[in-house]
């Protein structure tokens with residue numbers, strides 16, 4: 001296929017449905033001369049079935065990119081299409097609806113509501129759906145079951161370990177059956193053993209209809225993802241499939257030293 005005259009975008013997994021398309025996206029915080037160019041001309045396609053890590057040093061723009069993918073924020077300029085809809089043209093309310101229907105977000109610090117049970121927390125994602133109470137109950141329980149926590153449905157966050165709380169947060173992200181599950185450092189607050197359990201849950205959630213995108217500092221986790229997008233200074237400096245990678249991720253960020261973690 002000739003790409004002459006077109007902007008070239010690395011696009012592993014070319015054969016599956018394109019869920020997200022970013023073209024020449026900039027996100028600039030503040031005004032010159034002190035403006036921060038958090039994203040500096042990013043183009044990226046995300047396909048159904050992608051199991052993807054975003055890595056890069058602190059401040060390289062990973063969370064900013066994830067916030068744009070999650071429709072939590074808008075670019076300063078550039079185009080973002082979600083399933084062929086240009087989201088930068090949408091009204092706020094339409095964008096919120098798009099977010100609620102298409103995206104599940106998982107945060108490093110879980111962000112659960114303390115006075116609600118596990119089931120109650122998961123159910124919050126379905127409140128604005130046209131569903132009956134029993135339907136909400138059944139779907140939420142089902143999502144808790146998918147993360148192995150069905151028997152903890154009536155526990156409050158304070159009664160659960162960090163790993164369990166993160167699994168509830170993942171259940172809340174997946175209960176709407178979104179096109180894309182986004183997670184910003186989902187294992188960042190967990191010990192190594194618990195982080196592995198959480199990563200295994202993400203692996204189990206992988207299917208050909210959705211994309212899973214994790215921001216991580218942990219190169220050992222990134223090595224296990226099918227696709228790794230590497231960022232530096234607001235730009236994507238590499239985007240490759242595990243099967244095609246020739247360098248180690250640590251070599252790519254050689255200045256990060258030992259331990260398999262980016263600082």
Ligand SMILES: Nc1ncnc2c1ncn2[C@@H]1O[C@H](COP(=O)(O)OP(=O)(O)OP(=O)(O)O)[C@@H](O)[C@H]1O
Pocket residue numbers: 029030036037038056057058059060061062063064065
């Ligand atoms: N709301 C904001 N206002 C001003 N600057 C911001 C804001 N959010 C992020 N930045 C700046 O944009 C740049 C990219 O930030 P971002 O949070 O995307 O980095 P990151 O790669 O997620 O870093 P980390 O690994 O530390 O989480 C940084 O220089 C940061 O200071």
Ligand SMILES: [Mg+2]
Pocket residue numbers: 062063064
């Ligand atoms: Mg971040």
